[in-house]
Amino acid sequence: MKPAYNEMLDPSGKVRPSYQGFAAWLDSTTPEFIARKREEADLAFHRVGITFAVYGEEAGKERLIPFDIVPRIIPAAEWQRIEAGLRQRVKALNAFLNDVYHGQEILKAGRIPAMQVLGNSQYRAEMAGVDVPGGIYAHIAGVDLVRAGEGEYYVLEDNLRTPSGVSYMLEDRKMMMRLFPELFARISIAPVEHYPDLLLENLRSVAQQGVTNPNVVLLTPGQFNSAYFEHAFLAQQMGIELVEGNDLFVRDNFVFMRTTQGPQRVDVIYRRIDDDFLDPLAFRKDSVLGVPGLFNAYRAGRVTLANAIGTGIADDKAMYIHVPEMIRFYCGEEPILSNVPTWELAKPKDLKYVLEHLAELVVKEVHGSGGYGMLVGPTSSKAEIESFRTKILATPDNYIAQPTLALSTCPTYVDSGVAPRHIDLRPYVLSGRDISMVPGGLTRVALKHGSLVVNSSQGGGTKDTWVLEN
DSSP states (O other), X not given: OOOOOBSSBOTXXXXXXXXXXXXXXXXXXXXXXXXHHHHHHHHHHHXXXXXXXXXXXXXXXEEXXXXXXXXXXEOHHHHHHHHHHHHHHHHHHHHHHHHHTTTOHHHHTTSSOHHHHHTSTTOOGGGTTOOOGGGOOOSEEEXXXXXXXXXXXXXXXXXXXXXXXXXXXXXXXXXXXXXXXXXXXXXXXXXXXXXXXXXXXXXXXXXXXXXXSOOEXXXXXXXXXXXXXXXXXXXXXXXXXXXXXXXXXXXXXEEEEOOTTSOEEEOEEEEOSOGXXXXXXXXXXXXXXXXXXXXXXXXXXXXXEESOTTTHHHHSHHHHTTHHHHIIIIIOSOOSSEEOOOEETXXXXXXXXXXXXXXXXXXXXXXXXXXXXXXXXXXXXXXXXXXXXXXXXXXGGGEEEEEOOOOOEEEEEETTEEEEEEEEXXXXXXXXXXXXXXXXXXXXXXXXXXXXXXXXGGTOEEEEEEEBOO
């Protein structure tokens, strides 16, 4: 395998133009100063309470998400292409969602097999024929990008249900500005701090017609959720109420919030609860997280849910394969950003190839997320590969496979000093009256040497992402 693309250095070891300002600063800075600043960052993150629950470890155990002080830097022209590709992709995904819950034209045209959609557990038949404001289903999308080969960006995954991580993007920037103000004076970096204002404006823009001053709330599963810090952070930053299911009730198909001044109508709910748990009368009857009657209020057009119920069908990995076709069908354009080449294990020919090359490939569960339910062939033992082979043979249509990409690397401070570590990028795309985003996103870094798994739940860390303004 060719060496991974290095974000900071070209193949000859020369610093790339986008990193020259940072590299000059780094050369003039002592290791002691850097070590002191890293300690400051750790203390500050502990104080703020930026932790993440790692499922599978001891119950209730939380840890700090590691933060690295070497930023990931993206030149302005590069970002313009990324942004254009993200706008195109999210526009097509919203069009697809509107279509599969209404006319199903893409299925009738035979561009996507109907059973892959209608027989998918993420397809919500209850949403058929339900109109949502502006035909927007995915109001907040987190699109995972990786860089490979000679530096080309690929879309690895679309996150359209309840995408997380944006609070770390904002806190990482705040931390870098606090630790190294001289860098921001010297280098022209596009701001991201206005994301909460942009998000609130976006949520207000999708209120039902006729609502002039919409009341927006953020619905959380509660403090035991791994992303609770983010829920509280975003509600506070937007200046809206953070509510749990029992803070809301439905009367005459309107949603109300309990307050000390009496019931207050709610128009838009930014929900961070999965579909199944939103309404015990419509979905899982054992849910204590949701709001009884919420789905009826939603179907009646009395409240907006962001993201819409049923968006999971568009970010399911079985649908990922078809996004380039969605772009051609709905936008009449060729995709600006490419997918990673993908094998569908439901196809006998693909299945045969993958089973013969398991040791070289990454295999993912169609409904999996967070780095769970996957096999990274090159870093797995023979026993792990054979165990996974058994799972695939039992339900081949439950898996897709992709080549093991040499994700780009970025210099990162680790115990042994500065060393290259693999990274990805999750920009956040907001869809409402318009499509908007802040320049950058969350850069996640695989801190273990040689690891390609960047997820926080799997031991990854984060970096600040700088998009240069010129």
